[in-house]
Amino acid sequence: MSRNSSPAAVQIGSNIANARKALSMTVDQLAVASRIDSSNIRSYEAGRAMMNVRSLVRIAEALKVDPGVLLDGVVSEMFVTSD
Structure with a gap:
């Protein structure tokens, strides 16, 4: 997981938070369910970390x-790259 926020991580995190809130689900409930x-x-939703594909699917x-x-x-x- 990257410590540097990328616009992609921020967008995905926002999408997760919006979907969670649409279900009236708390972060803790999402954690248990996933x-x-x-x-x-919390780190994913804040865009501070990028999850792997398996976590995204879960x-x-x-x-x-x-x-x-x-x-x-x-x-x-x-996506932020070091190239």
Whole structure:
């Protein structure tokens, strides 16, 4: 997980938070449902960390959305690279 926020991490985090709130679900409830620690969920939602694909799918399943919903608005240029 990256310590540097990227626009992609911020967008995905916002999408997660919006989907969670639409279900009136707390961060702790999402953590239990996805089997991901609540501190990680908070970091993802804040855009401070980028989850791996497995975690993205687990979060999507817990939120009862297609994983693509969490990627809405994300384009390759949004990822910070060291190139």
